[in-house]
Amino acid sequence: MLEELNKDNIVQEDKKFKRKELTDRIVKLIFLFIAIICASFVIFIVIFILEKGIEPFVKNYSLVEGEVVQQNIGLFFTNTRWLYDGNGGMGFLLLTTLYTTLLSLIISIPVSIFTALFIVRMAPKRAKPVIKTCVELLSSIPSVIYGIFGMGVICPIIQMAPVQTFAGNSILSASLVLALMSIPTITMVSINAIEAVDKSMINASIALGASNAQTNLKIVLFSAKSGIFAGIILGVGRALGEATAVQMVIGNNANGLGFYNPLNPGMTLTSAMLSGIGEASGIGYDVRFSLGIVLILVILMITSILNVVKNKMDVIKTKNSTSVIKKIGKFFSSDIAFIRTYFNDKFKKDSK
Amino acid sequence: MKKILLLCSLALTGIIGATVVSCGGDTPNPTPDNPGGNNGGNNNNNNNDDTFDTSKNISLYSRESGSGTRECFFEGIGYGDVKKDDKWNKGVTVSAQSSNGAIMSAVGSDQYALGYCSLDSLDTVSTIKGLKFNGVEASNETVVDGTYGLQRNFNYVVRDSALYTDAKKAKAKEAFEVFMTESSEGLQAIAAQGGILTKNVITAKKWSEIAAEKFPGLDIDGVELRACGSTSVEKVLGGLAASFEELTGCKVSPNQSGSGDAVKGVTASGEGAEIYGDIGFLSREINAEEKASLNTNNTNGAICKDAVVPIVNVKNTAVENVTADILAKAYKGEVKTWSAFIEAIK
Known part of the structure; x- marks a missing residue:
């Protein structure tokens, strides 16, 4: 009698356990499904931009009565004027974009790294959270506010240069605004990277007679370099893709290769897309999607190159890593197999 | 990391150096007004200077x-x-x-x-x-x-009445068109917002007279019309909409994005369309391409000049x-x- 009761109990416990496991696995699958939908938006966006962006090269647009135009592929890369009559070129826009980003990074990288180093290693205990919160707040300011700040403060400062400028509207102003915008991103990631540096390494360095400054520059920065580089990659992404603030201060000169002088007005890929989009129609509207393709490709290329560099920096490399798709496949198959066997068992029992 | 920092500081010095060099080389040519080629001994000949060089x-x-x-x-x-x-x-x-x-x-x-x-x-x-x-x-x-x-003219174009399923809305659109082009209240609203009129406000008929004559028993209270097109017309449109709502109770909401969207909006298939408008405004003339997509029911014309x-x-x-x-x-x-x-x- 007692044995039978025990058996029943064990069977019941087993059932409970199995049911719990089942709900866990189903919830996991639901979450995976949502995550996949989220991630697939990237694919939808790329497909949409690709479809629209290729149109100017294949579709016929009527500009003037009886005249039909298409975007010329060769001129799209080589022409140094940005036009909507099918002969516009974006090569110089791309160069300006890269140049502006480079200038902004030259300013933002040292500032961010030293700020992070100061916050983690040198700041007084009470000041540390205050400075950190200030930097965090900086990252939550919308880009249009940065644009207005650029127009109202940075442009007038640039205008004070002893050469003639376009009311301060220049590539340098845009770079300064972009630097301001990417500083919080790089700093926050760098703070995390520097905080994660092994304390024993720092202690060892000091014990060996190195000064604090030597330890900070040679040991801490060296150990945190991979993390800091990840921050720089995010900063590059922010600087390359920013449109509103850049368009407000760069001066939008859609003609020629004047960008070599940082005090000249210029035009980036993003500012070309944004400038006058409300009034554009026909090929002038669609060709902005072609610029979108170029921008996506450039950002993908630069971030992947930087990621390769970053991976090379990593001392510890994960070995035997399987591909993401294989992992997802594995994830799916084990869970689905479990759910299937569970219900099969249940149906069998029920039918009995 | 050290290399990156070193490169950054080198580049920064380079830029500052280049700017200083380029500034040093920028000495203006001597002119009759400015014989020394500089601004009265002020080396900093920037744009904020009071003298016009x-x-x-x-x-x-x-x-x-x-x-x-x-x-x-x-x-x-x-x-x-x-x-x-x-x-x-x-x-x-x-x-x-x-x-x-x-x-x-x-x-x-x-x-x-x-x-x-x-x-x-x-x-x-x-x-x-x-x-x-x-x-x-x-x-x-x-x-x-x-x-x-x-x-230039500020032009308008309206939606084809045949496209409406709601007769009340079609009526409201027609009434608004007449209001802004013919009534004295409409013309006054345009002038008050800086639009330059070509019609005489004083000889224009009052809206109450026009409504009684052309739209007897007009009841468009609560109807909402959507305007689209040029942003330059936004101010004038705001004045017109306020005056029209006061007189009829019909609301006209502006969705201005640019002249290019005026014809696109009034010819769009329905309210779910990306750009939809009952009335579209242009701060330029309707071009040949746009004219081709309009029919005779899409009446258009100028409301004022700028x-x-x-x-x-x-x-x-x-x-x-x-x-x-x-x-x-x-x-x-x-x-x-x-x-x-x-x-x-x-």
């Missing part, structure tokens, strides 16, 4: 491509190549500003600037100065009588009057400095 280059400003103001200006000065597109001559640097406000503030802070803006907003900024065009000052009178050359004024910084005391020819030369890059510009006017 005619040897300086003209900083050219324009509106962005696609803007109705830009089209009107360049059509008026006879340089049609750049009215829609950035077909500037090689070596010409033009800063394209994306709104009336932006171009006025840029010209207002750049002493050597040359630009243009719409007449309506000219008086709102004190740091800029409007120029006479071909000897005629821009004003409501000179625009209406046609003596002032740089002017003028474009060439502007310079208020500190620019050397220029008061310009001609179409000299403006075109400046934007073509044939006249580069203010002294050459002043010489060409004489």
Whole structure:
């Protein structure tokens, strides 16, 4: 009698356990499904931009009565004027974009790294959270506010240069605004990277007679370099893709290769897309999607190159890593197999 | 990491050095007004200086491509190549500003600037100065009588009545069209917002009379119409909508995004469309491509006029009057400095 009761109990416990496991696995699958939908938006966006962006090269647009135009592929890369009559070129826009980003990074990288180093290693205990919160707040300011700040403060400062400028509207102003915008991103990631540096390494360095400054520059920065580089990659992404603030201060000169002088007005890929989009129609509207393709490709290329560099920096490399798709496949198959066997068992029992 | 930091500091020093070198080399040429080639011993010859140095280059400003103001200006000065597109001559640097406000503030802070803006907003900024065009000052009178050359129409286009399933809404649209083109209240609202009228407000009929005559038993209270198209018309539209709502209870909500969306909006298939409008506004004429997509039920016409004024910084005391020819030369890059510009006017 007692044995039978025990058996029943064990069977019941087993059932409970199995049911719990089942709900866990189903919830996991639901979450995976949502995550996949989220991630697939990237694919939808790329497909949409690709479809629209290729149109100017294949579709016929009527500009003037009886005249039909298409975007010329060769001129799209080589022409140094940005036009909507099918002969516009974006090569110089791309160069300006890269140049502006480079200038902004030259300013933002040292500032961010030293700020992070100061916050983690040198700041007084009470000041540390205050400075950190200030930097965090900086990252939550919308880009249009940065644009207005650029127009109202940075442009007038640039205008004070002893050469003639376009009311301060220049590539340098845009770079300064972009630097301001990417500083919080790089700093926050760098703070995390520097905080994660092994304390024993720092202690060892000091014990060996190195000064604090030597330890900070040679040991801490060296150990945190991979993390800091990840921050720089995010900063590059922010600087390359920013449109509103850049368009407000760069001066939008859609003609020629004047960008070599940082005090000249210029035009980036993003500012070309944004400038006058409300009034554009026909090929002038669609060709902005072609610029979108170029921008996506450039950002993908630069971030992947930087990621390769970053991976090379990593001392510890994960070995035997399987591909993401294989992992997802594995994830799916084990869970689905479990759910299937569970219900099969249940149906069998029920039918009995 | 050390290398990156080192590179950054090297580059930074390089940029600062290059700027200093380029500034040192920028000594202006001696001119009759400025024999020493500098600004009265002030080495810092920046744009905020009070003296107007005619040897300086003209900083050219324009509106962005696609803007109705830009089209009107360049059509008026006879340089049609750049009215829609950035077909500037090689070596010409033009800063394209994306709104009336932006171009006025840029010209207002750049002493050597040359630009243009719409007449309506000219008086709102004190740091800029409007120029006479071909000897005629821009004003409501000179625009209406046609003596002032740089002017444009604000046009409208309405949705085809046959496309409506809701008869009340179709009626409201028709009533609004008549209200803004014929009634004295409508015309007054346009004039109050700076639109230049070609019709006489005093002889125009009152809305109550028109409504009784053309729309007997009109009940459009609570109906909502959507306007789309040019952003330049937004102010005028705001005045019209407020006046119309007060009289009829019908709301007109503006969804302005640019002239290009006016015809797109009124020919769009339904309210779910990306751009939808019962009435579309354009700050330019309807072009051939757009005309092709309209039918006879899409009535259109002009509601008022606006003028474009060439502007310079208020500190620019050397220029008061310009001609179409000299403006075109400046934007073509044939006249580069203010002294050459002043010489060409004489």
